[in-house]
Amino acid sequence: MARVRRHKSEPIPKRKRSTGALPELARPILLSRQIVDSEPRDLSVSSTFAAALARQPMNDAPSSGSFTQVVIPQSTPELLAEIASAWELHPVLVEDLFHAQQRPKIDRYDDVLFVVLKSAVYIDSAEEVEFKEFHLLMKNDVLVIICQDDRFIDGTPIPQRAEDMDAYFSDEERLGTSDRELLSLGPEALIYRLLDTAVDTYFPVLDGLQDDKDGIERQVFSGDTAAAERIYLLSQEVIDVLHTTTHLNRLTQRLGNGAAKYSIPTELQAYLDDVTDHLTRVLAEAAELREALSQILNVNSTLVAQRQNEDMKKISGWAAILFAPTLIGAIYGMNFDDMPELHWALGYPMALGLMAGLGVVLYTVFKVKKWM
Numbered sequence: 001m002a003r004v005r006r007h008k009s010e011p012i013p014k015r016k017r018s019t020g021a022l023p024e025l026a027r028p029i030l031l032s033r034q035i036v037d038s039e040p041r042d043l044s045v046s047s048t049f050a051a052a053l054a055r056q057p058m059n060d061a062p063s064s065g066s067f068t069q070v071v072i073p074q075s076t077p078e079l080l081a082e083i084a085s086a087w088e089l090h091p092v093l094v095e096d097l098f099h100a101q102q103r104p105k106i107d108r109y110d111d112v113l114f115v116v117l118k119s120a121v122y123i124d125s126a127e128e129v130e131f132k133e134f135h136l137l138m139k140n141d142v143l144v145i146i147c148q149d150d151r152f153i154d155g156t157p158i159p160q161r162a163e164d165m166d167a168y169f170s171d172e173e174r175l176g177t178s179d180r181e182l183l184s185l186g187p188e189a190l191i192y193r194l195l196d197t198a199v200d201t202y203f204p205v206l207d208g209l210q211d212d213k214d215g216i217e218r219q220v221f222s223g224d225t226a227a228a229e230r231i232y233l234l235s236q237e238v239i240d241v242l243h244t245t246t247h248l249n250r251l252t253q254r255l256g257n258g259a260a261k262y263s264i265p266t267e268l269q270a271y272l273d274d275v276t277d278h279l280t281r282v283l284a285e286a287a288e289l290r291e292a293l294s295q296i297l298n299v300n301s302t303l304v305a306q307r308q309n310e311d312m313k314k315i316s317g318w319a320a321i322l323f324a325p326t327l328i329g330a331i332y333g334m335n336f337d338d339m340p341e342l343h344w345a346l347g348y349p350m351a352l353g354l355m356a357g358l359g360v361v362l363y364t365v366f367k368v369k370k371w372m
Contacts, residue, residue: 028079031071031165038183043169049082053142067141067187073158073165075146087112087139100133100148104247106254113138115191115251118244119201121155122208127230129205129237131244134198136191143187145194153194155201185268192271195252199275202245202282209238209289213296220300223307227300235293242286249279317366324362325355 032052034041046052052070072079077098084094090109096102096116107114115136120129132155133148151157152168159165182189212234219227255272332341332351341347 028072028074028076029165030079031073031169032068033169034066034068035183036066038181040183043166045166049079049086067143067190069187069190070142070144071169072144072146073152075148080146083137083144087137097135097137097146102133104244104251106251111139113191115195117153117195117198117251118248119151119153119155119198120205120241120244121151121201122205124208124212127212127234127237129209129240131240134194136194138187138191141187143190153201154197155204181267182271189268189271192255192268192275195248196271196275196278199245199248199278199282202241205241206282206285206289209234209241210285213289213292216293217296220296220303223303228297228304231293231297231300235290235297238286238290238293242283242290245279245282245286249276249283252276252279313371317362317371320366321359321362324358328354328358 030046030052032044093109117134118131135146137144
């Protein structure tokens with residue numbers, strides 16, 4: 001199907017952070033939870049970064065499995081400025097925080113780790129892949145997750161009410177109670193888990209792209225003239241998936257290269273190997289899809305050329321058939337006095353018979369040769 005949309009090479013309009021999934025709230029909300037000894041505590045709702053940290057219980061003795069998780073479903077420049085001031089963030093990091101539409105990456109500024117992740121959602125009705133961006137900030141035992149779009153990292157739409165958000169984060173699977181061993185490794189483990197969640201969102205996207213690729217194949221062999229445009233558009237989506245997952249793969253490589261330098265536990269490296277394996281599968285399937293679409297485009301071009309050749313045969317055949325009576329008419333239309341057939345009573349029927357006879361003969365010949 002033909003679609004009108006912004007080309008990926010065009011600049012993306014600057015998004016207003018004050019609008020999005022929470023239109024009914026005057027101020028952004030921050031969801032914070034402390035995880036103590038791998039046990040997630042109750043969720044707290046705040047409107048400022050300082051309040052989000054202050055609401056966490058301070059009477060627990062620190063342990064290897066204790067850290068604070070802060071989720072910001074929708075940020076504002078004022079909130080980002082507050083975080084930058086409270087943590088005395090590096091100016092380059094502050095600039096990255098204020099600008100979305102970045103590639104997946106990981107940077108370390110002194111004691112602050114900054115990670116950009118991108119998950120993916122496939123919009124089947126439009127045959128488009130939408131990428132959702134997330135900024136992660138980790139300092140000491142606090143991990144801040146900033147959503148840049150209208151979905152959480154697993155692809156779930158961000159609710160409009162704080163009550164619905166509480167229900168979302170209270171889900172047993174999202175609490176992480178089934179993975180105490182991972183949570184016991186600290187906030188870095190949660191980053192790895194979020195990375196794995198982001199990578200897993202690409203598999204449904206690949207399934208959707210594969211289904212549409214199969215539909216395009218049927219469209220090509222049915223002779224639909226709109227197939228070429230659809231192939232180009234779907235190829236563009238596959239290329240975008242390849243680019244994004246390539247950057248995610250570089251991110252995991254940097255994490256692996258820094259494992260020894262930053263004393264990453266061996267257990268976490270095993271989780272990272274699993275994420276890398278998933279990314280390798282995504283990259284391989286996306287590359288196969290791109291190659292398949294390229295082959296389909298070549299097949300479509302061949303079929304179009306073949307159909308055009310068949311059309312040219314028919315046009316040439318009819319031109320030859322029409323040329324025969326035209327030639328006879330041209331001969332007897334010459335202005336010569338001495339032409340025997342001009343004064344013959346059967347001259348006119350003979351000329352018409354020749355025209356019809358030659359046309360039938362030529363039509364029969366072309367039909368036998370399958371030109372008609």
